Amino acid sequence: MKKLAASLIERRSHPVQVAPRIFAIREHLGLPKxxxxxxxxxxxxxxxxxxxxxxxxxxxxxxxxxxxxxxGLDFIYRGDLDDLPTDWRPSILSLMHGHRTNP
Structure with a gap:
């Protein structure tokens, strides 16, 4: 049953999917690491x-x-843009699009 549930539920909280969101937040804020x-x-x-x-x-x-x-945590873990300040959305989307998780 666990395998079936895991295969049906999209893993938007996987580290590879969270990575560009965290990067985009930091970059949008203009903060060094x-x-x-x-x-x-x-x-x-x-x-x-x-x-x-x-x-x-x-x-x-x-x-x-x-x-x-x-x-919001829904943006961080699920990618829900409604959980971001409205004026951040275009910048965040652009930064996420340009983010690469591979070195």
Whole structure:
């Protein structure tokens, strides 16, 4: 049953799919990795892994991003654009489109 459910539910919260969203948020804010990492309570190397999709985003870190910058968890984990400030959407979409998870 687990395999069937997993095959039917799209994994939009997979690290590779979350990566461009986190990258786009940081870039939209104009923050260097070090400053963003400090603000959300992770080290720079961990942020790099999150932005590359090679590490997952802990829910506590996502909650800090949400609280600090007004970005909803549905955007971070599911890609729901309705959970972003309206004026951010064009910039975020453009930044996500240009993001590459591969080195």
């Amino acid at each position: 070090a400053q963003f990492a400090d603000a959300i309570g992770v080290d720079r190397s961990s942020l790099t892994k999150i932005e590359k999709g090679s590490a997952g985003l802990d829910i506590a870190v996502a909650e800090r991003i949400s609280a600090l910058y007004g970005v």
